[in-house]
Amino acid sequence: MRTSTYNKLKISKLSLLLAVFAMIFLNIALLANEPAPHGNEEAKTENHNGQGAENTDHTTTAATGHDEFDGHGEEDKKFNPGEMILEHIGDAHDWHLFGDVAVPLPVILYSKEKGFSVFLSSAFEHGHKEVNGYKLLHNGKVATVDGSEFYDFSITKNVSILFASLFLMCVIFISVARSFAKNRGKAPKGIQAIFEPFIVFIRDDVSKASIGPKYEKYTPYLLMIFFFIWINNMMGLVPFPPPFGGNLTGNIAVTVTLAVLTFIITHVSANKNYWSHIFNPPGVPGFVLPILIPIEIMGVFIKPVVLTLRLFANITAGHIIGLAFISLIFIFGEMNAGAGYGVAVFSVAFKVFMLVLELLVAFLQAYVFTLLSAIYIGTAVEEHHHDEHDHAHAH
C-alpha cells in the first residue's frame, strides 16, 4: 500500500518536473531567439572597450565621453527594444520612473586605496561627472577612472527591491503570527486565513511529504524560500510603482544564493546513508564504481546549478516576453502610426495572456524551487531501511 502511494507520488512529481523542464527549454529557446539584446550588448561592450582605450589620454576624457554619450543618445532616438528590455530586467543605480525622472539610490564603493565612498547616484549626473575617482558607464555600471580594483556594494535597484520585499515579508508574516496568537485555538481570520492554507500546504505536501519524519526542522526554511520567491515573483509582475516591477528572482545573484543555501543545508544535515549512496552505492558491481562515483559527485553540484538556472531563466524569460510584446508596438509604430495602433491590440492581448500565465509561473516556480529543495534535503536525511530489506530477503 505504502509503496504504491509513494510510486504514485513519484510519478506525479516526475510529470510535474517534465512539464517544468519543457517550460524551461521553451523559455531558453525564446531567449536564444532574441538576437537583438545579445547583439546589442556585444556591440556596446566593444564600444566601451574602444572608449576605454581612447581614454588613456586623461585630458580628453570628459569631452570624449560626452561625445560618445551624445552619439549614443542620437542613435537611441530610434527605438531599441533589446536595450530597453535589458534595462528593465537588469540592475541599475537609480530607479527610472518615467521620462527623465529617476530616483537616485545610494552608491557604496570600496577600494583598498580610497576606502569606502558613499554618495547618491545622482552625483554622477547620468555619467556626465566623475565622483571620487569613479565614473558611471553607459551600461549603468560603476567603474574607476584609472581602472583600479574596487568593490561595489551599492544599494542598487535590485537591492532596494530585496530590502522592500524582505520588509514586506516581515510585516506580513509577523502580523500573521500575531493573528495566530490572537485567534489561538479558534478558526483562522483575516490575514491569517489568507496565508494559512499555503503554510499548511508547504508543511504537509512539500516538507512532510518529501523530507519525512524530520521535516519540522526544515519547514521554516522551506516556508521562507517559498514565500520569498513567490512574493518577489508577484512583485515583479506589478509593473509600475517602485519597489514593484523589478526582476529580483530573475537575477542570478539571488537565485544562486537561494540554491547555495539549499546546498549547504542539504550537506550539513546529510547523514551516513547519503554519503554512502554517493561514494559506495549499494548493490553496484565494483567495476561500475569508477564511472558511477564521478556521476554522483557531479549530480551533487548540478542540483544547485539547476535550481539556480531554472528560477532565473523562467522569471527573466517571462519578463523578456512581456517586454517584447510591448516593444512590438513601438517597432511597428515607428514604421507607421496606424500599424502601431493595430499591433497594440494584439500585443496587449498577448501581454495579458502572458501576465496570466506568469501569475501561474510565479506560484509554480516558487513551489518547484521549494519542492526540489525539500526533496534534496529529504534524500540527505533519509534513513536506510534495514527492516524492509530484511523483510524482502525473508520473503
Add this chain to the structure above:
Amino acid sequence: MDLIKPELGLLFWMVVSFLIVFFLLKKFAWKPILDMLKERETSIESALQAAENAKFEMARLQANNEQLIQEAKAERDNILKAAREAKENMISEAKDKATQEADRLIKIARENINNEKMAAITDLKNQVALLSVEIAEKLIKAELANKESQKDLINKYLEEAKLN
C-alpha cells in the same frame, strides 16, 4: 553576458539580508505559526476524539438506561403479580373464613333449634300424656256411669282372661 554573471553587491546584500530576515522570521513568525498550527490541530484532534468518546459513552449509557428500564419494568411486573396474588389470597382466605363462620353459626343455630325442638317435643309429650290421662279418666267416668255397662265390661275382660 551581464545577465548570468552574479554581481558582488547584490550577492552580498542578498546573503546578509536574507539570512537576517530568515532568522528573524524563524523566531517571530515561522516557529510560532507552526507551533500554534500544531497546537490547534492537536486540540481539534483531541476534541474530535473526545466527541467520539462522548458518543460511545452516550451509547453505552443509553444501553444502560434501556437495561435499567427493562429491569424496572420486570420489577414492576413482579410486584404487580405479587400484589395480585396477595389480593387473591386475601380474598379467598376471607371467603373461607366467612364460610367457616357461617357454617359454625348455622351449626350452632341448628343445634339450638334441635334442642328447642326436642324440649318442645318432650313438653308436648308430657302434655299429651297428661291430656290423654285426663281424657281417659273423663271417658272412663262417662262409660262407667251405669251398672250395666260396668258389668258388661267386666264380663268381656273375664271372657278374654278365660281364653288365655
